[in-house]
Every structure is written in C-alpha cells, then in structure tokens.
Amino acid sequence: MLTVDVAADIVGSGIKVVIVLVCVLVVPSLLTGLCVSIFQAVTQINEQTLSFLPRLIVTLAVLGVCGKWMLVELSDLCTHLFTQAALLVH
Template sequence: MLTPEIAAGLVSNAIQITALIVCVLVVPSLLGGLVVSVFQAATQINEQMLSFLPRLLITLGMLIWGGNWILRTLSDLFIETFKQAGTLVG
C-alpha cells in the first residue's frame, strides 16, 4: 500500500536524481562563464557572444560526454518506479 512515507521517499529519490543531473550539466557551464567573465573584466571586452558561446559549447560538450550516463540514470529511475508501482497500488 502506498503510504505517505513511501510516496515521500519516491519523490525524494526523483528530486535527488534530477538535481544530480542538473548539476552535471550546469556546474561546468557556470565555471566556464566565470572564467570568461574574469577574462572580460581583465581585458574590458564586453562582447555578448564571448560570454554566450563558451557556455553553450561547454553545455553541449557535457551533454555529449555525460548523455549516456544521464539516459541510463533516468531509465533506471523510471524502471524502478514502475516496478514499485505495481506493488504499491491496490
């Protein structure tokens, strides 16, 4: 039977996995943006493309590099959730 504790555990697990996946994609982009910002401040170049393009390329690189892990992690989460759904409902 689905109790509030079990439901909270399922939601908590889903939020943790989502936060981990977002961190894998966003943190490298933030670090790249920080490096570009320091470079822009040191050289006083205020070109918008200089701040946007490296972050875009870093995010795309992380999707390529970690995409397999992200898909595997999400599929494991959904498979485990649907396996538990049959026993929890009813």
Template sequence: MLIESSLFFNQITRIILIISTPLLLASLITGLIVSFIQSVTQINEQSLSFLPKIIAVFFVLSFCGPWMLHYLKDFTINLLSNSLYMFI
C-alpha cells in the same frame, strides 16, 4: 502511503540534482572563466558568454549523456516496476 510518497519525491529530487549537476557546473565554470577574461580585457559585451557556455554544455552533454540516460532509465524501470505496489 504518505511515507512512500515522501520517499518517492525525495528520490526524484535527488535524481534531478545528480543529473543536472554536470551541466550546471560546466556552465558555471565557463561563465566564470569568460567573465574573468572579459574583466581583464575590459570587454563588456554580454553576448560573448553565451557561445562558450553552449559549447561547454554540449561537450559535457555528449560526454555525460549516456550516463544520464542510463541513470534515468534505471529510475524509470524501478518506478514502473514498483508503481503497482505503491498505489495499491
């Protein structure tokens, strides 16, 4: 029982990392680009970086959203189908 629980939490952690990576990378890259542009132009306004990050995350979410939902759906189906065997 302990081994199955450990594998289950390992799988959950891996799925969280896989699902969140595209959004985090889009935000990171956009933030770096905006910070570089701000440092070159010497504009030190902190609120300028939020709108490009939101737009980038929305674009990546609209592009990768179906893949993320499919991945989560498969995991949920697998979890529910194996939950009877896991807790008996």
C-alpha cells in the same frame, strides 16, 4: 499500500536524480561563465558572443560526454518507479 513514507521516498528519489542531472549540466556552464567574466574584466572586452559561445560549447560537450549516463539514470528511475508501483497495487 501507498503510505506517506513510501510517497516521500518516491518523491525524494526523483528530486535527487533531477538535482544530480541538473548539476552535471549547470556547474560546468557556471564555471565557464565565471572564467569568461574574469577574462572580460581583465581585458575590458565586452563582447556578447564571448560570454555566450563558450558556455554553449561547454554545455554541448557535457551533453555529449554525459548524455548516455544521464539517460541511464532517468531510465533506472522510471524502471524503479514502475516496479515499485506494481508492488504497491494489491
């Protein structure tokens, strides 16, 4: 039976997976942007492509390296949710 505790557990596990997956993508991009901003401030170069291109390359590299793991995490969450849904229906 679906109770408030079970529903909160399901939502909590989903939010946890989403936060972890987003952090894996966003944190390297933020760090790269910070390094590029410091470099631009030191050299006084204000080129738009200099701030965009490294972040794009880092984000694509992270997707290439961690993409399989991210898909496995999402599929594990979906499998867990469907297994739990089948157990909750009586």
